[in-house]
Amino acid sequence: MREDGLRLAIEAAGGVGALARGLGIKQPSVSTWQRVPAERVLAVEALTGVRRERLRPDLYGEGRAGPRGMTGSDELDEIERARASEYLLLANLLRNAPSASLLEEIAGLTGDATPLGMAHIALAEAAAKADVSDVESEYFALFIGIGRGELLPYASYYLTGFLHERPLARLREELQRLGIERAESNFDPEDHLGILFEIMGGFANGTFPADLEQQKGFLERHIRPWAFRFFDDLAAAKSARFYKPVAEVGRTFLSVECEAFALE
Structure with a gap:
């Protein structure tokens, strides 16, 4: 069993x-x-x-x-565990529509009076009220669509206006240096924000060896220049309902990370 x-x-x-x-x-x-x-x-x-x-x-x-x-x-100390969990949760939500079990997990999130804590509370409330089929439809409209979704969560698109451009090439060069290989089952370009967050989560939990200076550099080069704009767009997207508080968690957590790394 x-x-x-x-x-x-x-x-x-x-x-x-x-x-x-x-x-x-x-x-x-x-x-x-x-x-x-x-x-x-x-x-x-x-x-x-x-x-x-x-x-x-x-x-x-x-x-x-x-x-x-x-x-x-x-x-792993408590901070690194929390960082990894945050990155991996956001990665999962950006790459896939949440399952019923994940919505149940999210509904159990708690928070304090900090901006990130309040964002967690709002996300938990949204998850508790969400219907899994409605969220699947929302995810389809936002990220897949007929032809394309409302949003394209790729660094190349946000930085150049096109897919598969130089930001992706630079990222692939760095991933090769770090020894991080693309999974055979992954068909998305590696500059998808969900994949970038998976990598940051892997740094934090030790899946991919990287010291804090390397993590800071990766965040500064491949995420910070465009991810805030993406989360702003996600929060304002016509189809976004459950994903509005997801955007707020992403934006707030990224601000915390940048402040911690003294990037802002």
Whole structure:
């Protein structure tokens, strides 16, 4: 019998086959899992947005060591965990319409009186009221459409007015230097904001090795010059309802990141 964490991941990915494709492995391998293998936890988290604590509470629950027996200073600190979770949630929402289970997760978000905390509360309220089929239709209108969606969340488009331009080429050069390869199942250009946020989340959770200076440089070169404009456009989009508070979370979180890196 599958553990709850694996079941949530399969649902968030859109099925066993979709999860396997996203991980770059064969479907029969995933079909035999009873739980997410320790060596796959971070990749599944990045792909589905289901937090590692839900995927493998025996490894990542409170007071537990990581899959390599890491404890103390070797574990991700709370700030890095929060950064990774924020990036991966936004990445998931930008790349896919949220599943019912993800909407349920989002509805459980809490917040404080800070701008980001208030944005979380608004997003949680929107998720609690949302109908999954309505959000799927909204996502289609915003990002897919007939011919094209209302928005094109690509660096090349925002910086040059066209797709597949120099910003994408520069990004690919940097990804090659960092040793980050494009997943075979990914058909979007790598300068999609959801993919860029996946990479930043991977930096924060240790999936992709990068110190803070490298993370700062990546953010400054590939995200900051255009992502605020994208979130402004998303908030103002005709079809946006659930995605209005998503835009506010994205814009507010990005401001926090830029301030932390002293980029603003």
